[in-house]
Amino acid sequence: MGVRIVLFAGLAMLAQLVAVLWEYGRDPENLGRLMLEQETTALAGGLRENGTRLAYELPTGLASRYDVAGSGYVARVRTANGVVLFSHCDAACADHFLPLDVNPPSFWLRHIAPGYPMSIAGGRTVQIGDRAVFIEIAIAGDPRAAVWGVLFDEALEHMLVPMSLTVIFVLGATLLSIRAALRPVVRAAHKAETLDPLRSDARLDDAGMPREIAQLTGAVNRSFDRIRELMAAQKLFTSAIAHEIRTPLAVIRLELEGIDDVRARRAMGEVDELTRLLQQLVTLARLEATDRATFTPMGLDDMLGEVVGSLAPWVYAHGATIAFEPSGNARVIAHVGLLKDAVRNLVENAVRHGGPGVAVLVGTEPGPCVTVMDDGKGYRLAGTEGYYAPEGGVGIGLEIVSRIAALHGGDFTLTANEPRGTKALLRLPPAAAPSTPDPA
Structure with missing residues (x-):
């Protein structure tokens, strides 16, 4: 943005310069007067006072014009009483200069030919101390393009320098103002990088922003609100489906319990698996609607002890064993229900x-990590990376675990448990240590 502002400012200066040159070019009368003033001023630089006398030495920069025969430029420098101090004359002096016995005016100018190239004759009086010196020049066709020097000096003095200062201050003020106005936008952009749409309090602050950017911020906040509303609607929808399906399944199971037949017992097992699958699908759908603002600090060993205690009767009823090995009760910020x-x-x-007869061992490791190890026949993993399908199942339970780990900012892995079995590792970020208050 700053580059574009500087570029347009430069283009504006260029356009103004072209306009100034065009305006001067349309007025040869004024340009001739400026040319006479510039040339006579440059010639006056050779005047010197030598005691009571005046002396003149042609400036080096003018030698190519006023010290070369036939150059198209002639000049004469004389005192008011007719004493000639310098003369570079040809027939043009007699044709265009005032006679030496004429008292010279302070300024006179005559255009020898109208238009361009410039052809003028004239002179003006300059003061050296208390003495008046009259400098006359005649230019025929301006073969050395002295007029461009006049245009450059005028543009530099009356446009480039003042306009450059103006542009510098305006550009500086504009860039500083834009940077100050966009500072809240930069802060909002940094916050947006870490914004968690699953938190109910996740919003961008539009305080101090320009009105247009504040409107964009408001639109982003409303988009997050709509996302949360959609998640809440999805959660309600899945809960309603689960309720509608769970009731018929319960009725079917009750009917099967009253039938004394082997096939009925197998059907009851299928209904139980279907009920469990339904519950897993509902859990998987509800994960995306979890509000991270509800996460709280908790101790892993405390949570694991409760889970193992509640699952122990079910584990023993299925002919397996379970044990729990607590360690340091590491603290994490988590959703207790989801970790359970x-x-x-x-x-x-x-x-x-x-x-x-599989033996299950639940524990923790530094990290902090939750481990669930068994000495069973192990998993044969299938599917894409990050998706787990154990033998005899579809892997939804393990996919739920993987989603819960990601929701907490952690990860989930399955590895072989030597010499036999599987080790599940659920790694979680540690809770930030509380700051120690200053005793002072």
């Missing part, structure tokens, strides 16, 4: 797919 669901899924998967 994750551990419950891991334990249930180990019992269901580990084989008869």
